[in-house]
Amino acid sequence: MEGSGLPRRRHGTGRLTRQETGLGGAVETPSGKTAADENFPVGSWLLPAAKRPHVAAYYAFARAADDIADHPALTPDEKVTRLVAFGEALETGGGDPALFAKAHRLRASLDATGVPRRHGLDLLSAFRQDAVKRRYADWAELIDYCDRSAAPVGRFLLDLHGEDRALWPATDALCNALQVLNHLQDCGGDRRDLDRVYIPLDWLAERGGDVTDLDRPAATPALRHAIDRCLDGVDALLDLARPFPDALRNRRLAAESAVIVGLAERLTARLRRGDPLAQRVALSKGDFALCGVTGLLRGLLAPRRAMPATPATAGLRR
Structure with missing residues (x-):
């Protein structure tokens, strides 16, 4: 959440290198939780078939970011650094595609459908808040x-x-x-x-x-x-x-x-x-x-x- 007092990025370029990510160079910290574990339907068969891949891309992005915010081995600053980098990958298409695959996938989905990127960036704002509040x-x-x-x-x-x-x-x-x-x-x-x-x-x-x-x-x-x-x-x-x-x-x-x-x-x-x-x-x-x-x-x-x-x-x- 910009301007909220959350920790700022320590690296002026806004890029996250493999050495800076920790955990063996990975950015994501998967919990293993999937849409099937949620309380409420996520992209179920009720939705039009053509829309489901886009819902899946959005959910995968959200799940990856949420898992970073919840990871017990990361410091708050490490979490924020990774989440900021996820946002930059979504906004600009930058970053290592191997490290930010879900952000790149969602970016492609949003570009194809014309859906604003703010719906992904707002989620990241909340997850950055989870890291520190x-x-x-x-x-x-x-x-x-x-x-x-x-x-x-x-x-x-x-x-x-x-x-x-x-x-x-x-x-x-x-x-x-x-x-x-x-x-x-x-x-x-x-x-x-x-x-x-x-x-x-x-x-x-x-x-x-x-x-x-x-x-x-x-x-x-x-x-x-x-x-x-x-x-x-x-x-x-x-x-x-x-x-x-x-x-x-x-x-x-x-x-x-x-x-x-x-x-x-x-x-x-x-x-x-x-x-x-x-x-x-x-x-x-x-x-x-x-x-x-x-x-x-x-x-x-x-x-x-x-x-x-x-x-x-x-x-x-x-």
Whole structure:
């Protein structure tokens, strides 16, 4: 995130040599995680076949950058250096193609489709922030992060399918809701493995809690309060996103979006009832099957409707 106080590149050329990357000259630090491991569909068969390779290129780029930000053996400065170099490769086509293959692949995809590079660069801004920022003071800070770590995915998909950018506030809301839900699911692991806390600290403090509440085997009253407040925020985001699939022109994208809305609603309900510290709170195969069928029917058969007049996503940050 430019101008945010993040560490600057140490090398004036902006190029990352094999000697400077560490880890045997590699830039990427693959975790082995794939689209199949995600909570929500990523480029599923519901999307038009011609679009799926471009979605795959975007996901591979995002996955590689996220893995760098999460790598436990790299210092924050090393992470930022690699992520800045990824951004330069995406913007300029420079850098060693062997080191930045996923950035070069996404650049070619974006050039072929006319989708702006900002949707990849915004992700890198969020991942650079992950390298150096471990706490979020309030909901507004968290949503600012989600606006760069999650919202670009929906904007990319809308631009890829030629949809109206007037739908950006709705897709931002949906993607940001998904990101918050993921953070709530993983709150214990994020604290334990990365010392990252995406729970707003002010909501923890309202009941006398702090980040150490996340070190417990079960949620304390303070953490439960903060989780529920986050879920209230998710509900507000989903209220904005719920009509969104019916406004899409591309019915296959509408079907996938409807599936995702349904899954988000069900995961929200499960997190209301469950304790993410005591056990993994996750969607079941039945959830996926039910939302798959209902989303498919809604996306393919429901009449197209304009989005109702609603506040912009920014209005939900207060």
